[in-house]
Amino acid sequence: MARMNEEGQWIVLMGLLVAVGMLFLALVINQSALVGQTTAEAVLEFPKSDIKDLRSAVFDLMEVPADNRENVKQDIYALSLHRKNSVVKVDIDGDILKIHFNNGVTMYYESYEFV
Amino acid sequence: MNGRNDYGVSEAIGFILILGIVIGSIGLVTLYGYPLLIKEQTNTDIRNMERTMIVLQNDIKSLCYKNVPYKETSLQVSGGTLSALGAVDGDVSAPRFNITTSTGYDSGEVYLGQLKYASSAGDAVISVSNGAVLKRQEGQQGSVMLAEPRWFYDNITKTFMIYLINLTTNEAMAQTGVGAVRMGLVETETQINESAMTVTVKYNPGTSDDYSTAWRNYLTGSVGMTETAPGSNTYTLGGVDTLVIKEYLIKVHGV
CATH class of the missing domain: 1.20.5 (Single alpha-helices involved in coiled-coils or other helix-helix interfaces)
Known part of the structure; x- marks a missing residue:
């Protein structure tokens, strides 16, 4: 080799x-x-615009006279359910506003205080 | 290496050894390597189809949840056949759901239809049915859910949302190779039941496409229902104040 x-x-x-x-x-x-x-x-x-729309509607709700709020709230719930497939709950307790949003993928919770 | 003795080196023996190694290697590759390659190709086809089925599931999601009226997706079906099987009421071979509540509501048997991929080389079957992507092996018990539908229970409002997505076709359709899947939303029906209740969901796997394991894992895991008895395919959820059932009718125009 x-x-x-x-x-x-x-x-x-x-x-x-x-x-x-x-x-x-x-x-x-x-x-x-x-x-x-x-x-x-x-x-x-991610339902960004859904949440923004809801917040906008809820802040408008604060302008509604207190005795008519419940009706508007029910409208918001129904529209969220039918159009956005989301379960929504709004609680107004004095100056504190609580928003709950859930569409099965994203759950959003917000507590807002007016001062 | 100077001074080495080359008297024992034979060119003929060397040649035979090298030839033997070459023929042996070719034999090994043909016997073991080639089938492995084919199997790998089949696996790749199935993995690609898993993704494709998730794309189709996203189309269905757009039709149902995002107010999109019509969707068309081009896709390539490789290593098998994609077929659209519309819901046929009373078809004992098809999987179906039955939803009842303790307050007396009964949905009846709901047949849902499916988009089904059956691998020709392997025995994998992948289905898009009721908004979920499901996979199983032909002739075997188990099944898995590759992508979940959007059922949920909201424990703040105690609302249980159930989506039933019904696929229909004018005729049975199937395709292989490059093609387009065209689907449109026909109608939406919403039913709302408001009162404190226990919701019972019964999954009947039918005789041809048994995905009961996948649905069991989903309903008891992600949704949080409890199975009444092991293997009964009947699931309950108590403490529900509002039950919302949204039924979508989707028409598959062509695959």
């Missing part, structure tokens, strides 16, 4: 490193599609 030349061993080693690196990248890419999807879903599902 001819004399062995061992100077090319780093090529083999680099090949191995590249292979391991590609395997790792493949795993990361495999996960990324799922992560992107669930993140996008979570953003889409």
Whole structure:
């Protein structure tokens, strides 16, 4: 046999490193599609405008004469249920306003004090 | 390595050894590697379809909860068939729900229909039914819920919301390869029952698509109901003041 030349061993080693690196990248890419999807879903599902609409309606409710508030409140409950699929509860106790919102995905609770 | 003795080295034996190793390797790859590759391909197809079914579930969510009238999604069905099976009242093979309350309300048997993917190489079956994405293995007992529907109990107002999503078709439809799923919302019906009550939900798995394990885990876990007896598929929830049942009728125009 001819004399062995061992100077090319780093090529083999680099090949191995590249292979391991590609395997790792493949795993990361495999996960990324799922992560992107669930993140996008979570953003889409967050009922930001629903909560903003509800808060706006509830603050308007404070302007309504006290003896008519219950009727308006029932309207807000019904509209939330039918249009937004959410369960809503509003409590007005003196200057303290409590809002509860739940649509099965997001639960929101707020306590607001008028001073 | 000077001075090595090469008298015992035979070119013929070396050649036979190398050839043997090559043929042996090819044999090993054909016997074990190739089936593994096929299996991996099947698994990838099933994983892709899991995602696709979640996309379809999101379409149904948009139709039901976001006042969107019509949805069309292009998708690729690989390694199996996607079919739309409309709800047929009285079909004993189909899964169905029955909701009753202690105050005398009875929904009757509600048939829901499904979008169903059946893998051709593997035995996985994935369904979008009643707003949930469900998966099971053909011919086996268990099942899992990949994505949950939106039933919930609000313990501040003591309101229990149940969504029933009914898929209908004009005819049975199936596709494989690239295609589009077109769905539209036909009507919504809301029923509100207000009085203190216990709500009973009965899931009847039917004979062809048994997802009772998935529904059991969902109803007893996420929703917080209790099963009356193990394996009875009957679940109760007490202390409910308001029961809201929203039934959506969705028409699958084409797959």
